[in-house]
Amino acid sequence: MKPYPVLIMLGAAPQTRGGIATVVEAYRSQGLFRRWPVEYVATHGERSSAGFRAAGRFAALLAQYRRALLHVHTTAGMGVWRDAAYTGAAMAARCPVLLHLHGGGFERFYDRIGAGQVVVRHFLERAACVAVPSQRMAGWIHSVSPSVRAIFLPSPVVVGPPSKGARPNLILFLGRLHPDKGIYDLLDAVSQLRAAVPDVRLVCAGDGERVAVAQYAEHLGIADAVKFTGWVGPSGKRALLESAAVFALPSYDEGMPVSLLEAMAAGVPAVASPVGGIPELVVDGTSGLLAAPGDVATLQRHLRKLLLERSLGERIGAAGRETVRARFAAERALPKLEELYAGIGLAPSGARPAPWPASLAG
Numbered sequence: 139m140k141p142y143p144v145l146i147m148l149g150a151a152p153q154t155r156g157g158i159a160t161v162v163e164a165y166r167s168q169g170l171f172r173r174w175p176v177e178y179v180a181t182h183g184e185r186s187s188a189g190f191r192a193a194g195r196f197a198a199l200l201a202q203y204r205r206a207l208l209h210v211h212t213t214a215g216m217g218v219w220r221d222a223a224y225t226g227a228a229m230a231a232r233c234p235v236l237l238h239l240h241g242g243g244f245e246r247f248y249d250r251i252g253a254g255q256v257v258v259r260h261f262l263e264r265a266a267c268v269a270v271p272s273q274r275m276a277g278w279i280h281s282v283s284p285s286v287r288a289i290f291l292p293s294p295v296v297v298g299p300p301s302k303g304a305r306p307n308l309i310l311f312l313g314r315l316h317p318d319k320g321i322y323d324l325l326d327a328v329s330q331l332r333a334a335v336p337d338v339r340l341v342c343a344g345d346g347e348r349v350a351v352a353q354y355a356e357h358l359g360i361a362d363a364v365k366f367t368g369w370v371g372p373s374g375k376r377a378l379l380e381s382a383a384v385f386a387l388p389s390y391d392e393g394m395p396v397s398l399l400e401a402m403a404a405g406v407p408a409v410a411s412p413v414g415g416i417p418e419l420v421v422d423g424t425s426g427l428l429a430a431p432g433d434v435a436t437l438q439r440h441l442r443k444l445l446l447e448r449s450l451g452e453r454i455g456a457a458g459r460e461t462v463r464a465r466f467a468a469e470r471a472l473p474k475l476e477e478l479y480a481g482i483g484l485a486p487s488g489a490r491p492a493p494w495p496a497s498l499a500g
Contacts, residue, residue: 141483142233142482142483142484143203143206144175144176144199144203145174145176145177145207145479145484146177146199146206146207146209146228147162147176147178147208147210148192148208148210148211148221149162149178149180149181149210149211150181150211151180151182151183152180153371154182155345157241157293157396158240160400162178162211164295167296168294168296168468170472170475170476173486173487174476174487177199179195179196179199180192181220181221181224182217204231205233206228207235207266207479207482207483207484208225208235208236209238210225210237210238212237213243214243214244214246214247215243218258222257222261225237229261229264234266234483235261235265236266236268236478237265237268237269238269238291239268239270239275239393240393241271241392242392242393242414243391244278246391258282262286263285266482267287267289267478267482268286269288269289269291270290270393271291271293271394271415272418273418274417274418275288275290291471291474291475292394292470292471292474293396293466294467294468294471294472295400295467295468296403296467297403297467297468298403300404300455300456301379301380301404301405306337306339307338307339307383307445308338308340308381308384309324309328309340309341309385309441310340310341310379310382310386311343311385311386312343312375312397312401313343313344313387313395314344314346315347315348315351319387319388319389320388321342322354323431323437324388324437325360326358327434328364328441329358329359330435330438331438332360332363334446335442335445338363339364340363340364340365341365341378342367343368343369343370343374345368345369348368352364352366379400379401380404382401383406384407384408384444384445385398385401385408386410386437386441387408387410387411388410388431388437389410389431390411390413390431391413392411392414393414395410395416398410398416398420399419401458402419402458402461402462403459403463403467405456405458406458407427407444407451407455407458408426409429410426410429411428411431412430413431419461419465420461421461424454424457425454425460426458427443427454
């Protein structure tokens with residue numbers, strides 16, 4: 139069969155908040171769209187009209203090319219139902235579909251949709267491949283349907299040189315301000331931590347329940363120690379990571395959080411919860427510290443240890459950075475995706491994709 143001439147990729151609009159936009163930007167910055175014939179369709183974004191424009195452009199591309207590979211980035215919840223229409227149309231046109239699941243919450247979503255499970259299984263089983271962010275999620279997909287071709291596909295992260303210099307007693311939280319992310323537990327831990335580290339500061343970078351979180355910080359008497367930046371873009375994120383002494387993500391549910399990957403790639407020692415794919419990334423005491431969701435006492439103890447024992451933080455930060463470099467660096471992660479594209483039958487843009495160095499792409 140002739141190779142497919144184009145890949146239609148569906149995902150978030152540029153500068154949209156969330157892991158999908160971050161991953162797609164890494165694809166773009168690392169040359170994936172130059173090596174392969176990608177037509178990108180933003181199915182959702184900050185503007186409510188994005189969906190209407192996306193539907194029209196998607197239909198036009200299918201009519202133009204007829205034979206295409208579809209790469210769908212989706213999340214649990216409404217994202218699944220929004221993307222089902224595109225996925226169904228592509229399958230009806232006999233176009234192979236690569237379903238790419240991002241974030242956590244898929245198990246809870248699946249458990250509560252009742253009869254909708256039949257629809258979800260239908261798309262999973264008919265996809266050419268289902269890409270997932272962790273081995274644990276691949277196992278769950280196989281428990282839902284053993285026939286699904288589920289593959290762990292690491293999210294690409296750009297690993298730059300480690301930053302130098304002393305850092306203040308600053309804890310960084312990157313993510314949505316929501317109970318599921320453990321933000322209220324983190325505030326409790328910071329409140330308890332002030333006795334040992336009086337100048338501790340917490341920066342919360344993300345949107346969500348900002349008013350409620352600020353009110354809770356005031357209730358705890360630590361409003362002066364908590365700063366809210368709102369959502370930050372790539373440059374703002376880099377600046378925060380360069381000044382943070384510790385990264386904290388005490389979530390109750392995750393896939394393989396991009397924010398944690400980015401923090402570890404920057405050499406910032408991390409305290410996280412052993413949920414989702416995080417135990418595949420963080421070895422407790424070596425490449426990070428783990429605290430069970432809701433265990434504020436352990437969370438506070440880990441934060442205090444990293445702030446007061448900076449040599450330990452440096453060792454853990456260096457080990458975390460090496461872990462991400464070895465498994466999630468763009469030069470290692472992207473060749474796995476490109477191998478999938480070629481295996482499904484996509485034709486590269488040129489004679490062949492620009493190769494990654496063999497020593498890095500293995």
